[in-house]
Amino acid sequence: MSAPEPIDVRIVDGPLEPATEAWPAAAGAGAVLTFEGIARPTEDGRPIVALDYEAYEPMASRMLSRLAEHAIGRTGVLAVSVEHSVGRVPVGARSFRLRIASEHRKEGLAATDEYIDALKRDVPLWKRAVFAP
Amino acid sequence: MRIAIKLFGAEREKLGADEAVVEVAEGSVDWGTLRPRVAEAYPAIAERLPWCRLAINYELVGDEAVITAGDELALIGAVSGG
Numbered sequence: 001m002s003a004p005e006p007i008d009v010r011i012v013d014g015p016l017e018p019a020t021e022a023w024p025a026a027a028g029a030g031a032v033l034t035f036e037g038i039a040r041p042t043e044d045g046r047p048i049v050a051l052d053y054e055a056y057e058p059m060a061s062r063m064l065s066r067l068a069e070h071a072i073g074r075t076g077v078l079a080v081s082v083e084h085s086v087g088r089v090p091v092g093a094r095s096f097r098l099r100i101a102s103e104h105r106k107e108g109l110a111a112t113d114e115y116i117d118a119l120k121r122d123v124p125l126w127k128r129a130v131f132a133p
Numbered sequence: 134m135r136i137a138i139k140l141f142g143a144e145r146e147k148l149g150a151d152e153a154v155v156e157v158a159e160g161s162v163d164w165g166t167l168r169p170r171v172a173e174a175y176p177a178i179a180e181r182l183p184w185c186r187l188a189i190n191y192e193l194v195g196d197e198a199v200i201t202a203g204d205e206l207a208l209i210g211a212v213s214g215g
Contacts, residue, residue, distance in 0.1 A: 125214030
C-alpha cells in the first residue's frame with residue numbers, strides 16, 4: 001500500500017462538514033493543529049446571514065498547495081490538509097479548515113500562523129457579506 | 134492586441150463588469166506600461182490599481198512581467214479568504 005499523501009487541498013462548494021474522518025498522513029505526528037474559520041454573525045457591526053465566497057481557480061488551489069509545500073519544508077512539519085469553501089456559507093458554519101501535523105507543538109503552531117497569514121495576503125479568494133434583510 | 138483582464142472582489146463591484154479590456158498597438162507589453170492605460174480606460178478602478186497585483190497564467194507577477202497574446206490575466210486586489 002502506498003504512503004498517504006502529505007498534502008491534501010480541497011475547494012468545497014458550500015460550508016465544510018465537521019472533520020470526522022481519520023487523517024492517515026498524520027501518523028507519527030506528536031501534534032495535530034486544527035484551525036477552523038467560522039462565518040461571523042456581523043460585518044462592520046451589521047448583522048449578516050451568510051458569506052459568499054469566490055475563488056479564482058486553478059490559481060487558488062495551486063497557491064494553497066504551494067503554501068502547504070512551503071510548510072512541509074519547515075523542519076518537523078509532516079502533513080498539511082486544507083479545505084476552503086466557495087459559494088454560500090451561512091453564519092456559524094465553517095468556511096476554512098487547516099490541519100497541520102508536526103513532530104512537536106512549536107513548529108506546528110508557527111507553520112499554522114505562517115500559512116494563514118500567507119493565505120490572507122496572497123491567495124485569490126474573496127468573501128462578500130450577505131446582510132440580513 | 135486585445136488584452137482582457139479578469140476582475141474579482143471590490144474591483145469587479147466598482148466596475149460592474151467581469152473584465153477590463155484594453156487594446157494596445159504592441160504585440161507585447163509589460164504590466165508597468167499597461168497599468169496606467171487600464172487606469173485611463175477605467176477611471177472607476179484607477180485609484181485601486183496601484184494596490185492591485187496582476188496574475189499572468191495563474192502566477193502573481195511584477196511590473197516587469199511581459200504580457201503576450203493568449204495569456205490569461207487576472208487583477209488581484211485585496212483578497213479575503215479564510
